[in-house]
Amino acid sequence: xxxxxxxxxxxxxxxxxxxxxxxxxxxxxxxxxxxxxxxxxxxxxxxxxxxxxxxxxxxxxxxxxxxxxxxxxxxxxxxxxxxxxxxxxxxxxxxxxxxxxxxxxxxxxxxxxxxxxxxxxxxxxxxxxxxxxxxxxxxxxxxxxxxxxxxxxxxxxxxxxxxxxxxxxxxxxxxxxxxxxxxxxxxxxxxxxxxxxxxxxxxxxxxxxxxxxxxxxxxxxxxxxxxxxxxxxxxxxxxxxxxxxxxxxxxxxxxxxxxxxxxxxxxxxxxxxxxxxxxxxxxxxxxxxxxxxxxxxxxxxxxxxxxxxxxxxxxxxxxxxxxxxxxxxxxxxxxx
Amino acid sequence: xxxxxxxxxxxxxxxxxxxxxxxxxxxxxxxxxxxxxxxxxxxxxxxxxxxxxxxxxxxxxxxxxxxxxxxxxxxxxxxxxxxxxxxxxxxxxxxxxxxxxxxxxxxxxxxxxxxxxxxxxxxxxxxxxxxxxxxxxxxxxxxxxxxxxxxxxxxxxxxxxxxxxxxxxxxxxxxxxxxxxxxxxxxxxxxxxxxxxxxxxxxxxxxxxxxxxxxxxxxxxxxxxxxxxxxxxxxxxxxxxxxxxxxxxxxxxxxxxxxxxxxxxxxxxxxxxxxxxxxxxxxxxxxxxxxxxxxxxxxxxxxxxxxx
Ligand code: SF4
Ligand code: SF4
Ligand code: SF4
Ligand code: SF4
Numbered sequence: 001x002x003x004x005x006x007x008x009x010x011x012x013x014x015x016x017x018x019x020x021x022x023x024x025x026x027x028x029x030x031x032x033x034x035x036x037x038x039x040x041x042x043x044x045x046x047x048x049x050x051x052x053x054x055x056x057x058x059x060x061x062x063x064x065x066x067x068x069x070x071x072x073x074x075x076x077x078x079x080x081x082x083x084x085x086x087x088x089x090x091x092x093x094x095x096x097x098x099x100x101x102x103x104x105x106x107x108x109x110x111x112x113x114x115x116x117x118x119x120x121x122x123x124x125x126x127x128x129x130x131x132x133x134x135x136x137x138x139x140x141x142x143x144x145x146x147x148x149x150x151x152x153x154x155x156x157x158x159x160x161x162x163x164x165x166x167x168x169x170x171x172x173x174x175x176x177x178x179x180x181x182x183x184x185x186x187x188x189x190x191x192x193x194x195x196x197x198x199x200x201x202x203x204x205x206x207x208x209x210x211x212x213x214x215x216x217x218x219x220x221x222x223x224x225x226x227x228x229x230x231x232x233x234x235x236x237x238x239x240x241x242x243x244x245x246x247x248x249x250x251x252x253x254x255x256x257x258x259x260x261x262x263x264x265x266x267x268x269x270x271x272x273x274x275x276x277x278x279x280x281x282x283x284x285x286x287x288x289x290x291x292x293x294x295x296x297x298x299x300x301x302x303x304x305x306x307x308x309x310x311x312x313x314x315x316x317x318x319x320x321x322x323x324x325x326x327x328x329x330x331x332x333x334x335x336x
Numbered sequence: 337x338x339x340x341x342x343x344x345x346x347x348x349x350x351x352x353x354x355x356x357x358x359x360x361x362x363x364x365x366x367x368x369x370x371x372x373x374x375x376x377x378x379x380x381x382x383x384x385x386x387x388x389x390x391x392x393x394x395x396x397x398x399x400x401x402x403x404x405x406x407x408x409x410x411x412x413x414x415x416x417x418x419x420x421x422x423x424x425x426x427x428x429x430x431x432x433x434x435x436x437x438x439x440x441x442x443x444x445x446x447x448x449x450x451x452x453x454x455x456x457x458x459x460x461x462x463x464x465x466x467x468x469x470x471x472x473x474x475x476x477x478x479x480x481x482x483x484x485x486x487x488x489x490x491x492x493x494x495x496x497x498x499x500x501x502x503x504x505x506x507x508x509x510x511x512x513x514x515x516x517x518x519x520x521x522x523x524x525x526x527x528x529x530x531x532x533x534x535x536x537x538x539x540x541x542x543x544x545x546x547x548x549x550x551x552x553x554x555x556x557x558x559x560x561x562x563x564x565x566x567x568x569x570x571x572x573x574x575x576x577x578x579x580x581x582x583x584x585x586x587x588x589x590x591x592x593x594x595x596x597x598x599x600x601x602x603x604x605x606x607x608x609x610x611x612x613x614x615x616x617x618x619x620x621x622x623x624x625x626x627x628x629x630x631x632x633x634x635x636x637x638x639x640x641x642x643x644x
Contacts, residue, residue, distance in 0.1 A: 030533065031529045031530055031532070031533055031599075032599050033533070033598060033599050035533075052597060052598065052599075053535070053597075062535050062566050063565045063566050063567050136465060137378050137379055137465075137467075138378060224416075228386060228416045228417065229383070229384045229385070229386065229409070231408065231414075231539075231542040231543055232542055233537050233538050233539035233541075233542040233543075233595075234535070234536070234537035234538060234539070235537045235539040235595070235597050237537075238535050238537045238597070239597055247564075249557065249560070249564060249565060251560065251563050251564075251565060251570075260565045260567075262536075262564075262565040262566055263535065263566070265537070268538075270555060282415075283415060283416045284416050285416065315378070317539075317595075317597045319404070319539050319542070319543045319591075319594070319595035320383060320384050320404060320543075321376045321381060321382065321383025321384070321404075322383070323376055323377050323378065323381075323383075325377065326376065326377035329377070
């Protein structure tokens with residue numbers, strides 16, 4: 001017997017949460033594409049499509065205000081953004097490759113500096129993951145040791161069943177709490193089978209071996225070979241659930257304005273452009289090398305984790321067909 | 337119209353011809369490099385490749401997944417690609433228009449290039465998987481209104497009989513007409529919704545052959561010219577700058593729209609500008625080098641009705 005929640009009960013849950021004033025974020029169609037966005041009704045949720053951007057933006061928005069300033073005469077008034085005002089949120093319909101990236105990001109946002117903007121949203125958010133029933137040939141979660149039923153990162157996990165509805169599984173205290181608060185919706189039991197789940201077929205990645213190679217090959221002809229054609233956009237980093245670089249700028253006039261934080265990307269030439277005019281990563285292959293190094297070596301050196309969940313978004317989106325999986329396969333199969 | 341397959345049987349002959357010709361010009365030392373397409377890991381996928389060794393010529397292909405406009409690699413913005421000696425480039429008709437445009441802007445000289453023109457019936461839309469068959473529904477919108485299936489003025493064009501290109505209705509004229517018919521406030525609402533999705537990844541700029549500025553105005557921060565953050569104000573400014581700076585230059589390859597991860601219909605803006613340019617200056621991107629672009633020259637015949 002599986003614990004069961006019908007589609008109708010799930011919708012009721014979401015609508016009740018919205019009615020209670022919670023922010024409910026889920027994949028929905030937004031000007032033609034699926035994105036994780038706040039719902040106004042459960043009927044807006046779409047589950048069959050991978051959102052174009054990952055779920056990281058529920059914690060790390062594309063752009064957010066950090067503070068504002070105002071100048072009056074000789075006085076400058078600074079107003080901080082108060083993270084206590086971030087809303088209680090339920091993030092639902094999250095793909096396993098997106099959900100699993102959130103605890104990976106916890107490491108960097110609570111390391112030498114505790115990023116309250118990320119961490120406060122994290123504290124206030126309950127994540128409801130959803131097993132995948134479809135994959136394409138860009139998906140490679142199984143190659144990095146994950147799977148379409150990976151529950152890490154989710155507080156509650158749903159698996160779609162034949163005949164509709166979901167098997168549910170609580171994965172954390174937050175998940176338990178959500179069930180307790182809405183227990184009348186979580187009483188079902190069923191013998192229904194799970195729908196056929198996605199099964200991405202790709203060569204396994206031996207993360208240790210890849211890191212071992214990267215440790216020795218900061219300089220290597222591979223970088224030119226794979227990335228000379230990189231056009232230096234931010235697409236791969238921006239759609240990635242694990243990329244987390246950001247920029248901070250002050251925007252406004254001399255009288256008043258705001259300090260804002262927004263996504264940045266190591267593919268941009270300006271990313272390491274020094275004020276002196278010097279750029280240590282002057283050409284695209286050096287920038288792309290950083291992308292691979294950060295994901296499979298540096299983050300591993302620092303936090304013992306890999307910064308890629310195999311979601312395949314960068315593979316699908318790269319304008320010039322740069323395929324991170326193909327590159328890692330090449331590294332895996334190289335002799336030295 | 338029903339979904340009809342499109343005959344792409346000439347593409348395998350074209351691939352062979354490219355391989356033979358690339359091997360020949362590389363071996364003979366006529367070029368130092370060839371920019372073309374090669375197969376990728378994913379089934380049916382194709383990606384840009386730059387080869388310098390005649391042995392690598394066998395990697396070159398042409399398929400409906402060869403969507404990129406490779407002209408971007410020849411601009412001064414792509415510092416990674418050495419521009420020593422003559423460089424060969426594989427170009428579909430729409431890509432050739434961009435190369436010709438760059439010649440008109442004194443960015444490239446034909447004598448430094450070896451142009452391999454591709455007789456082309458069309459390529460895949462960005463919304464489908466690379467292994468998809470080319471059909472009247474999976475074809476890129478730009479190809480539906482293409483007038484450049486057979487490039488002219490190239491150094492080499494594979495000798496194949498181009499089948500009559502499918503007669504298709506492109507989405508752009510109808511969409512432009514729809515938007516033109518809207519009240520300004522509604523039109524503004526439409527673009528506001530589209531621009532709101534922009535995340536300033538600048539993929540559209542980075543693939544554009546005409547976005548070769550050393551420092552894009554929209555990247556400047558000393559002083560900041562437009563807001564650089566992905567928010568309504570800066571996004572709108574970016575899209576206005578992009579549309580205006582490409583007016584009279586855009587070759588219509590629609591790469592910007594293809595690569596936008598947020599599916600913002602950028603080519604609609606380009607097509608609208610092209611329509612204005614045609615009406616006001618009788619200008620269209622083509623295969624003839626024109627070093628007096630419509631917006632960089634003044635003639636007394638220019639429309640002045642806007643001066644009131
Ligand atoms: S690197 Fe690419 S495949 Fe890996 S998590 Fe990021 S977007 Fe997904
Ligand atoms: S790898 Fe692709 S998506 Fe990433 S910066 Fe380079 S061209 Fe852009
Ligand atoms: S626009 Fe014309 S030349 Fe360009 S890819 Fe389409 S059919 Fe080929
Ligand atoms: S490619 Fe799309 S999302 Fe990226 S900057 Fe251009 S319009 Fe914005």
